[in-house]
Amino acid sequence: MSKPFESMLRYAARRCVVALPTLWLIVTVMFLLVQMAPGDPATFIAGEGDISDEYLAQVRSEYGLDKPVLVQYGVYLSKVIRGDLGYSFRYRAPVLGLIAERVPATLLLMLIAIGLFAIIGVLLGAAAARRQYSSFDLGLVVLSVCGWSIPIFWFGQMLLIVFALTLRWFPTQGMFDLRSPSYGIGRFIDALYHAVLPVTALGMRFMALNARMMRTSMIEALSQDYITTARSKGLTEAEVMRYHAIPNALLPVVTLVGMNIGTMLAGSVLTEVVFGWPGMGRLLYDGIYSRDYPLVIGIILVMAIAVVVCNLITDIVYAFIDPRIRYD
Amino acid sequence: MITALNLLRQSRSAMCGLTLVLFVVLVGVAGPMFLDSPFAMTGDSFHAPSRESVLGTDDLGRDMLARIAHGARVSLIVGVSAASVSAVIGIVVGSFAGFFGGFVDEFLIRIAEAFQVIPQFFLAILIVALFGPSISRIVLVIAILSWPSTARIVRAEFLKMRNLDFVAAARLAGANNATLIFREILPNTLPPMIVNTSLQIAGAILTEASLSFLGLGDPDIVSWGQLLYNAQPFLRDAWWMAVFPGLAISISALGFNLLGDGLNDILNPRKRGQVR
Numbered sequence A: 001m002s003k004p005f006e007s008m009l010r011y012a013a014r015r016c017v018v019a020l021p022t023l024w025l026i027v028t029v030m031f032l033l034v035q036m037a038p039g040d041p042a043t044f045i046a047g048e049g050d051i052s053d054e055y056l057a058q059v060r061s062e063y064g065l066d067k068p069v070l071v072q073y074g075v076y077l078s079k080v081i082r083g084d085l086g087y088s089f090r091y092r093a094p095v096l097g098l099i100a101e102r103v104p105a106t107l108l109l110m111l112i113a114i115g116l117f118a119i120i121g122v123l124l125g126a127a128a129a130r131r132q133y134s135s136f137d138l139g140l141v142v143l144s145v146c147g148w149s150i151p152i153f154w155f156g157q158m159l160l161i162v163f164a165l166t167l168r169w170f171p172t173q174g175m176f177d178l179r180s181p182s183y184g185i186g187r188f189i190d191a192l193y194h195a196v197l198p199v200t201a202l203g204m205r206f207m208a209l210n211a212r213m214m215r216t217s218m219i220e221a222l223s224q225d226y227i228t229t230a231r232s233k234g235l236t237e238a239e240v241m242r243y244h245a246i247p248n249a250l251l252p253v254v255t256l257v258g259m260n261i262g263t264m265l266a267g268s269v270l271t272e273v274v275f276g277w278p279g280m281g282r283l284l285y286d287g288i289y290s291r292d293y294p295l296v297i298g299i300i301l302v303m304a305i306a307v308v309v310c311n312l313i314t315d316i317v318y319a320f321i322d323p324r325i326r327y328d
Numbered sequence B: 001m002i003t004a005l006n007l008l009r010q011s012r013s014a015m016c017g018l019t020l021v022l023f024v025v026l027v028g029v030a031g032p033m034f035l036d037s038p039f040a041m042t043g044d045s046f047h048a049p050s051r052e053s054v055l056g057t058d059d060l061g062r063d064m065l066a067r068i069a070h071g072a073r074v075s076l077i078v079g080v081s082a083a084s085v086s087a088v089i090g091i092v093v094g095s096f097a098g099f100f101g102g103f104v105d106e107f108l109i110r111i112a113e114a115f116q117v118i119p120q121f122f123l124a125i126l127i128v129a130l131f132g133p134s135i136s137r138i139v140l141v142i143a144i145l146s147w148p149s150t151a152r153i154v155r156a157e158f159l160k161m162r163n164l165d166f167v168a169a170a171r172l173a174g175a176n177n178a179t180l181i182f183r184e185i186l187p188n189t190l191p192p193m194i195v196n197t198s199l200q201i202a203g204a205i206l207t208e209a210s211l212s213f214l215g216l217g218d219p220d221i222v223s224w225g226q227l228l229y230n231a232q233p234f235l236r237d238a239w240w241m242a243v244f245p246g247l248a249i250s251i252s253a254l255g256f257n258l259l260g261d262g263l264n265d266i267l268n269p270r271k272r273g274q275v276r
Helices: A003-036 A041-046 A053-062 A069-081 A095-130 A135-149 A152-166 A184-222 A225-232 A237-259 A261-275 A280-289 A293-321 B002-009 B012-034 B064-100 B102-117 B120-131 B135-161 B165-172 B177-213 B224-234 B239-267
Strands: none
Touching: A003 A041, A003 A069, A003 A293, A003 B102, A003 B120, A041 A053, A041 A293, A095 A135, A095 A184, A095 A237, A095 A261, A095 A280, A095 A293, A135 A184, A135 B239, A152 A184, A152 A261, A152 B177, A152 B224, A152 B239, A184 A237, A184 A261, A225 A237, A237 A261, A237 A293, A261 A280, A261 A293, A261 B120, A261 B177, A280 A293, A280 B120, A293 B120, B002 B012, B002 B239, B012 B064, B012 B239, B064 B102, B064 B135, B064 B177, B064 B224, B064 B239, B102 B135, B120 B135, B120 B177, B135 B177, B165 B177, B177 B224, B177 B239, B224 B239
16 A cells, blocks of 8 residues: 555544544534423423323433433433434334435435536536636626525425426426336436426525636636646647646535535425425424424434534545645 | 715625615515504405505415515514624634634634534524524524634634734733724724625525424514415415515525625625635
């Protein structure tokens, strides 16, 4: 193994270790919030509604609610570490299992939105930077600030009214059509067809953000000396872009994508509510609606951890692609 | 006032933003004076936009225009107060960290980082879901979650300025730390602070709308996100219930974002377009 690669691995390992206190902090903050919230903590663990006294008593003893706060904290921490996020009384199932069922739908939405719209945004931003102050550039600047200001869920509602309810090009709700094949590639294509509008709604804001960042960072890159050098040694304009300008301009965009995973996940929650998409966001919404507190707390915890892990991955990826970062 | 306007004239985006913001302020201030109560059932339900009700009526026959005008008040109040509270916390933390440096700085910046790594929107959902929705709680939650960016900006400015000659001169003239922080250095951090506050107002308006859309808004008031929450089951029958409140959110957020961008171009001409 070469020396730089080894030091990169060490860097990655160290980043992972540094992320552990963050995860601990999140779990602790959630525990403290539940402790501080008004009302009986047993209802937050059991949920509200048609709950028997025996079940409440069982919850109290299982979570040590009659014991000192520190003991309760210990019980909670050890349960979370073992993946026990409690039991949803409404669905009559463990919370972790309920969440796991919904992860693929959310992941599908997010991956397409991030992959497709980040690339479109980057290309638009790069194209605009090459023609700075042209009408194309101006149009993109205006569009991106609009895209950044429009609420995702309203944009989704508008897409739904125009393309699903009025033009009837796309389905209005859900992920699958009952009449479509329930297995194999046909099912996947059906899901993609249902995903067109939600992905567009979710990706719009992301595209605007990426286009804006790429434009700024590309303008910066194009003004650097190495671009002049590349041009003067006789490279074509396309080569200058592909090998010199774009790779350098992309670095801040990678950080931006990573930093915005949380925003994207929040956007996914809102989009799923609009389109009845059966992901984690829709589950969270149902949980809030029916005051299913263990479910709500569990989903928030999982999403918070997911965001921290994604940020960690971005940091490591960034270190791998940016030769200027030192690992020691 | 005149000089401020002349300054704003330098940037087209600042002028556009200011116009949009003033329009929303006008609707929020004047609208409720002339219109019915947002809870009054004035006509048939699901009445499409017409001469009697310009923006239509909702499922209970309440006038959408009156509801949107009231929502403007709520959104502006939430946006401005959340951004102000966040600015106050950010200024105190940022200036102390930047001015004293060393251990104080290390400690405060770690706290700010801890707030930044926790995904804010989800924490806001959790707090409102556990503690119950009320407008002041929503303002506080947004402020508590957004102060670290202000603190970072203020801290960076303080680090830049605390060793400059004018600070040393003031110190020699006998100024104590409080005077140095609040009278000498802080006023110089104003330009980036103004830009940041404008952008934070836009963010706070969007966050409040998102929370209300998830059914976590204050039930005793009318807010734009709540109007969209109410519109969701009726998208097929009453498009106007969704179109106009969303337009109102977009116009306000766009106004404050454009204003912030424009101010940034004017106040830091060398960093054009690098706010986010």
